[in-house]
Amino acid sequence: MKDPKVEVNFEKRKELEKVLGADQVSYCYQCGACVGDCPSARFFEGFNPREIMLKSLIGDFDDLISKDSIIWKCSNCYNCYERCPQDVRPVEVIIALKNIASQNETSPKEILDVTRRIIETGYSVPIVSTSNRIREELGLPPLKKIDVSELKEILKPDKKTEKK
C-alpha cells in the first residue's frame, strides 16, 4: 500500500462475499491474530493472511487471483480459523479466492496436476512402480485401485463452470 489514498471497490468485495466461505470478510478488524500462528507466514516471505484479508476488504485482490499468486502458499491448517476473534474464517476466504482463481484458470500447474490425478486415479500423490514395492518391504498391503466413476460424476462441470 504505497498510495496513501485507498479507494474501496465495494462491487468487487460484494462479488467476493457471494463466494462460499468469504461472506464474513467485512468483519475483519486487522488485529493480526491470524498471522501470529500461521506456519506459512513464518516460512514464506510475503505471505500474510492479514494482508490478504485487507486486500479482500478493500476489493483490491486482482493480484491474489492472478498467475503466481501468493495464496497458494496457504497450507489450509485452519489455525487462523481457530484464532480469529471476529469469525472471519481467513482460511475460507483464501479458499474462496483459490476457487475464483481456478475458475479464471490462473491456478498453478501443480495444482491442476493434482486435480487431474485425483479425478483419474483417486490418489493425490503419484503412484509409481516403486510405491507398491516399498509397501511390500514395510509389510503393508498393496494399494487398491479406486473406482473413480462416482467421483467423476460428482466433479463433472455444471452449467456455471462449463467451458464456453
Next chain:
Amino acid sequence: MIWKPAWVIIQDKFVKLEVGAIIVATGMGVYDPTEIEEYGYGKYENVITSMEFERLICAGGPTEGHFVRPSDQQRPKRIGFIQCVGSRSKKYGSEYCSNICCMNTVKDTLLLRDHYPDTENYVFYMDIRAFGKGFEDMYMRSKAEGVKYIRGIPGEILSINGNGDLKVEVENTLTGQLEDYDLDMVVLSVGVKPQDDSPTIRKLLTLSKTSDGFMMEAHPKLKPVDAPTRGVFFAGCVESPKDIKDSVTQAGAAAAHAQILLNAGKVKIEAITSRIDMDLCTKCGQCSDVCPYGAIKWTKGELPELIEAACAGCGSCGAECKFDAITMRHFSDHQLLAQIDSILENEPMKKLLTFACNWCSYAGGDFAGISRLQYPVHSRLIRTMCSARIQEDFVIHAFEKGAPMVLVSGCHFADCHYINANRQTVRRVLRLWDKLDKLQIRPERLQLEWISAAEGQKFASVMRKLDGKRKDVTQEEVDYSIQALKASKLKGDARKAAMEQLKCPRPPEPISIPPSTNGESVFQCMSCGHTYTGHYDAKEELVEWSCPKSECKSNSIRVHRKKAGK
C-alpha cells in the same frame, strides 16, 4: 514465607428493613480465560490474569508486595500484556469493549517501571482506547518510559523450556513483520462481564437487561442512573463496565436521586394508572401476568390487588382483561372507542387508522412533521401511552366501522418505555391476524411497525407504503368484513347461518410453506409477503422481528405456529 490468615467468622443474617429507595451496586464479574486454549491459562503457571497481577503487586497481597512469578518465586524481567482477552470477540467472552482494561494495563506498566526500572514490558494490543481525561497523557508517559507497544494480537503462547519461560508469536501489524518474544511472564488483560447472579437481582426488583447482560437504565441519555422500576437506581458496573471515576460519578448521582425521593416524604405519581373494578373481576389473574412492573398482586382464587405507586400506566392489563374490569385512567375503552368512531364517521375508506405509542411512534410522527417530510394526508393517529394498551377489540371495532387499513405501532424492543410491555402487543397482533384469517378477511389490512422517536424518515415511508395498500382495499372487501365481524359475534347456529350467507369477494391468499423444514415455524412478512422459516417458541422471550428482505424491513411478521412441512 509464612502467611497467617486472620480467621473471622461472618454469619449470614436476614435483616428486614423498610426502605424508600434502593440503589443497586452489585458490581461486575471478571472473564475467565481458561477456555482460550492458545493462551494456556491454567496450563502455564506464569500466564496470569490482570486481576491476579493486581494481587501480586499489592503490598497487602499474598507475597506482601514482592513481585515474583508463580512458578519459581523469582522476579520476572520480561513481562508481556495481552489486551482484549474476552472482549471485542465473537468467539470468546463478549462482543463489547470492556472499557477499563486498556488503562488498567497502562497503569500496570507504569507501576512496573516505577518499582522495577530494569524490567522490560511489552503490550500486545489491537487498539489502545485512552478516551478519558488525562488518559492519553498517561499512555504517552508509559511509552516515554520505555514500555513497548506492539500492535498485534498473539496467535499463541508457548512454553520454551520446563522452567516456566514463555514465548509469544505475534505479527507486528504496523511493520508487517512476524516477531517472537521470549517472556518470563504474561498478563492477560481480561474483560469484564455481568455478575453471575445478576438474574436473581433482576427478578427481585423487576429490572431488565440490555443485550450485553448488564442492567438496562430507564433512558440511555436522560435517565442513566434510574432503573425502569421507579425508586430503584444504579451505581457502578452493574449498569455497564466503567472505571472508578465514572462509578463514583454515577454513585453520587444515584445517591442524590434517592435523596430527592426520601426528602419529599410523599411522592407524586402520574394520574395515568389502572383501576380494577372488583365487582366485574373474575379472579382470572391475566392482568397480573402481563404487568411488567409486578404492580398487580394476585394469588389463585383471590381478587387482585393493585399497587398504584408501582403502576406506570402502560395499560397492558386493561387490554388483557376480557371482562372490562380494568379501566385505564385517561385512556379508557370509552375514550379510545370514541376516537375510533369519530375518525371513521365520514369517508372511512379515505382514512388510515394508526395507533401510536406516546414515547416513540407518536414522537416519530412529530419528528417527521418537524423535519417537513412529505407523507399522505390520510393518516389519523390515536395516541396511547404504550402500544400494549391497544386491545384486540379496538382493532376489530375499527374494521367493523369500515376502516380499510389499521396500523399498530410502538417502540423498538430495546426502547420500550414500560420494560417489555410491547411484547404483549406482538402477541395480540399475532392473535388478531389469526382471527382475521379465519373470517376470510385479508390479514394484511392490519400492520405492525416499530418506529422510534428519531425515525421520522421511517414514519413517513411507512405511511406512504400503507397509503398504497389502503388504495388497494376495495369497497366490497370492507363491506364483507363489516358483515363477517358482525356475524362472528352471533352464537351457535345463528352464526353458522349468517356466515354461510356471506360471500367473500377477496379471500386471503394461502401462504406457500417451503418443504423439508424440521420443526421450524414459518414466518411471513405481512407487508411484502416474503416467507421464511425460523425458530419460534411461544414460551421463550420474544425478539424483535423484521423482514429479512433489505428493501422491505417491515416489522409486520406473522408466525404460523403450526409446524412447517405438515
